[in-house]
Amino acid sequence: MKLPELDTETCDRIIEMAWEDRTPFEAIAAQFGLQEKQVIALMRREMKPSSFQMWRERVTKRKTKHFHQRDFTAGRFKSQNQKT
Secondary structure: OOOOOOOHHHHHHHHHHHHOOOOOHHHHHHHHOOOHHHHHHHHHHHOOHHHHHHHHHHHHOOHHHOHHHOOOOOOOOOOOOOOO
């Protein structure tokens, strides 16, 4: 999968958001223009294989990582670093 050129700071922020339980992939897409498949490819490229496996297991079990699966919308935490 082809990824856009990202500077180190942007790449680090995307990884940080991907690890956060309550940050959905849609928020990453809105802020950085990366779709879920691109985030997964970025995580695979930037992480050790064991860390990537742990992250994938964690993400696939979380309803909060996909906006349409969430049970809540109001009252969610919004980081000051997050644009949307």
